[in-house]
Amino acid sequence: MELIYHGSESLVYKHENKLFKFRQSKSYRLPELDKKLREKRTSKEIRILEKLAENKVTVPVVLEQKEIRQFIQELEKLQSSEDEKDIKSQKITETAKITEAEIITKDEKDTKSQKLTEAEIIIEEEKDTDAQKNNNEKSLEKQPIEEKLNKNLNLANQNSPVKLKKHVDTFQARLNSTIAMSYIHGTPLSKKLLSNTCSKNTLIELGNVLSIIHEIGIIHGDITPSNVILREEQVFVIDFGLSYFSFRLEDRAVDVWMFEKILRSLYSNCKIIDDLCDKPLIDHFLDGYLQNLSSHENFLSKLSEVRERGRKIGC
Numbered sequence: 001m002e003l004i005y006h007g008s009e010s011l012v013y014k015h016e017n018k019l020f021k022f023r024q025s026k027s028y029r030l031p032e033l034d035k036k037l038r039e040k041r042t043s044k045e046i047r048i049l050e051k052l053a054e055n056k057v058t059v060p061v062v063l064e065q066k067e068i069r070q071f072i073q074e075l076e077k078l079q080s081s082e083d084e085k086d087i088k089s090q091k092i093t094e095t096a097k098i099t100e101a102e103i104i105t106k107d108e109k110d111t112k113s114q115k116l117t118e119a120e121i122i123i124e125e126e127k128d129t130d131a132q133k134n135n136n137e138k139s140l141e142k143q144p145i146e147e148k149l150n151k152n153l154n155l156a157n158q159n160s161p162v163k164l165k166k167h168v169d170t171f172q173a174r175l176n177s178t179i180a181m182s183y184i185h186g187t188p189l190s191k192k193l194l195s196n197t198c199s200k201n202t203l204i205e206l207g208n209v210l211s212i213i214h215e216i217g218i219i220h221g222d223i224t225p226s227n228v229i230l231r232e233e234q235v236f237v238i239d240f241g242l243s244y245f246s247f248r249l250e251d252r253a254v255d256v257w258m259f260e261k262i263l264r265s266l267y268s269n270c271k272i273i274d275d276l277c278d279k280p281l282i283d284h285f286l287d288g289y290l291q292n293l294s295s296h297e298n299f300l301s302k303l304s305e306v307r308e309r310g311r312k313i314g315c
Contacts, residue, residue: 010024018182025169035173041241058234065175188226210259210289222239223255260282263280
């Protein structure tokens with residue numbers, strides 16, 4: 001089992017030809033709210049993937065729950081092993097702090113003993129020295145070592161980093177926060193674009209696929225070249241973690257505009273291998289997207305409106 005992605009919301013593990021996306025708990029959220037949010041988002045992503053698969057869209061296939069059960073059992077073994085390592089490391093650190101505190105205490109005691117010895121010599125030589133001063137110095141010698149050790153340990157603990165308490169997940173909570181899906185072998189579109197080996201037909205096909213996704217009533221929410229996998233002549237769209245159900249023209253236009261914005265900002269210098277006219281990348285994409293639309297004018301008008309709003313706010 002290999003951890004291939006560690007995001008702010010989820011961990012993605014690869015095992016053989018399977019992917020497991022696990023939404024991890026957040027210590028800053030109330031446990032009950034955290035559990036509900038994770039389960040709700042996971043359930044929605046599964047429904048979206050299943051609906052897309054029913055409509056023959058090239059996306060990862062959701063696997064049976066028994067695959068998730070096996071994965072969680074393996075994950076718990078791994079985390080148990082990591083927890084044992086953390087405990088051992090913590091014990092070593094605490095032992096080192098105690099040893100350091102003892103050394104500091106011993107050094108202080110030796111220093112005070114030396115000072116007391118010098119004071120006693122002076123007292124012996126000067127018989128007229130005030131007796132009360134001698135008594136005060138002797139009382140310092142009797143100060144218990146334990147008190148100093150505790151003081152040093154308290155200082156050491158104050159300097160230790162404070163760790164947030166993690167939520168303790170039940171097996172069922174992990175089960176409801178995990179998706180098992182097929183692993184898509186292929187090349188990310190981002191890599192093809194950066195190496196100038198992408199064809200215009202690939203972008204046309206991607207536009208066609210996204211328009212089908214929109215026609216089904218699903219907005220991707222994070223359509224980027226990194227979330228598109230190319231395998232032979234097929235275009236696969238992945239990572240529907242931010243997706244939602246909507247038929248609104250506004251939402252479709254924003255989805256396309258976000259993809260256009262990324263192409264213009266990160267891939268503006270990339271070339272298409274079979275494009276003699278050197279058209280912008282987004283134009284090839286839109287050629288494919290508009291193929292399935294009954295009304296081009298309505299969509300293009302809304303896209304133009306979204307672009308204008310983006311320019312006004314500096315996007």
